[in-house]
Amino acid sequence: MKKDQLKKLLIKIFIKYKLSKEHANICSDALVNAELVGAPGHGLSRLKMYCDRINKKVINPKPKFKFKKISSSITQIDANNSIGFVAADIGIKRAIESARKTGIGLVGIKNSGHYGLSGYYAEQAVKKNFLSLIFTNAPPAIAPHGALKTLFGTNPICFGTPTASKIPFILDTSVSMINRGKIRVAARTGSKIPEGVALDKNGNPTTDAKKALEGVQLPIAGFRGSGLAWMVDILSGVFTGGNHGGKVKDPFDDFSGPQNIGHLFIVMKPNLFVNNFNSRIKENIKRIKRLPKLKGVKEIMYPGQNKFNRYKSNINKEIFIPDAIKSDIEKLLN
């Protein structure tokens, strides 16, 4: 299906599920974007889940956002159990506005839900020529170092910066060895996951995606990755007023209440300290790209470059929709 056609269908579905036209548009853009950048685990595979959560009244399709302006740089947003896409869209826009006025914008959001890819919001900041640091927590997926039970989410660390070129630098890395979304897609399609990324519920290594979902995902770099996941939980959960410490509900499996995910956006003007950020970042990337390369490496890529290339190559192609999801879409439309 072409992206515009898909977007129209998604808008129709979200409006049927009581979102405003504006909010339906935001959510549809985010889902289509996830498919185009090659992150289907954050795309259509979640559509039915969002609609189910609206049906079960654990996502509020008509949220009333409460803004608490703490200073000209700092705002807290209570997202009133909004779908995460809308809360994050409002949050990043507010952080950008604050940074435009004061040099730095800080927005903490509580009572939100899963918002897809952090990089999608960093990209908004880059397009307006701002740096950003973005943190969000997520349902338990990774065991803290030393623990036999999952508690941290895949808790991405996201950083974006303008590059003085049309391809933004966007690092959006979960602190697990593999994205939970990818495991979920593998479980749905019956494919294997790589070795060394997950344990089953008894603590044994597994390549079976379903067993991995019941078990434990491994953090990157042991104690270090575990510490980074903990940092993200504190910044996006403890600090903002959102759920934390393993209390964020799995959106697919737990309909006993809203997720109350927290997000934290820090946005900064690139020319705060220097008047030639563009030439500095260009020079930085150039120096790294011209290093001698490992055998078989054509180009040293910066974070976000591969994603941009995938987006560009996919934008006029048909978006592949697995049969299970096609049938979801049909049911949701009728």
Place this chain on the structure above:
Amino acid sequence: MKKDQLKKLLIKIFIKYKLSKEHANICSDALVNAELVGAPGHGLSRLKMYCDRINKKVINPKPKFKFKKISSSITQIDANNSIGFVAADIGIKRAIESARKTGIGLVGIKNSGHYGLSGYYAEQAVKKNFLSLIFTNAPPAIAPHGALKTLFGTNPICFGTPTASKIPFILDTSVSMINRGKIRVAARTGSKIPEGVALDKNGNPTTDAKKALEGVQLPIAGFRGSGLAWMVDILSGVFTGGNHGGKVKDPFDDFSGPQNIGHLFIVMKPNLFVNNFNSRIKENIKRIKRLPKLKGVKEIMYPGQNKFNRYKSNINKEIFIPDAIKSDIEKLLN
């Protein structure tokens, strides 16, 4: 040697090398602290290097700091090639003051040098009851993903938060598999380094510390760790006005000019968004600590806890000083 005696000697040396009494005190505290927390790679093993750099006029012992106040939250500091400890001490204090007034403090420092452990400055913020994110770059040690040559420093990511207990949560993790300081200590003492943390100059795995110093340190988690190192280089170098993209000089080997390291401090009030941060962070840590544990694990530790325990157990003990460093100290005193 007991810590107070050691500190007196260090102050004497730094004053002999033309630092003010106040600056000598700051530097000596930082070096003694590194020894006490069990990070000798950031301690006495660097003393002679600092003095040599002062002698060669690539560290300025009498820096004139230039402050550029960008807003009530944001300051840039030109450290005038100060020793890093002093620049960082001034920087974190300024960031704390800004955060006290406005909720958030952002300080970018350029023309600084190696400042030891990021966690040491995060600890200052925690003691005043603030959260902090701290970034600094460093001389080339890690190869970017896909490259055959080092360019990124070990570029630590540091995050600190009050915990409502006397033991702060301080994550201070380099994005290399091992700290360069540890390899340096191993090279000086002739001990081996672990497997899988470094390659020699030809790209072959090595456990020989000297060969590792000539070669490449491996980042954590491949492309992810490389991306995190790149992020730190941009935030602390490109953004602040410091050197970046592999231009930070190795302080031990390159006396052709000052290092011009950049640092970035972000400090935030814990109660910006919630009025019960203390009870929330306490609950967060409690939930994680009471998870079922892996075999052999007595307690799930949060970042900073081990370091604090080492500090506490070392504080009244003799600080072990290897012979090579004893002889450095004697020469520097005479």
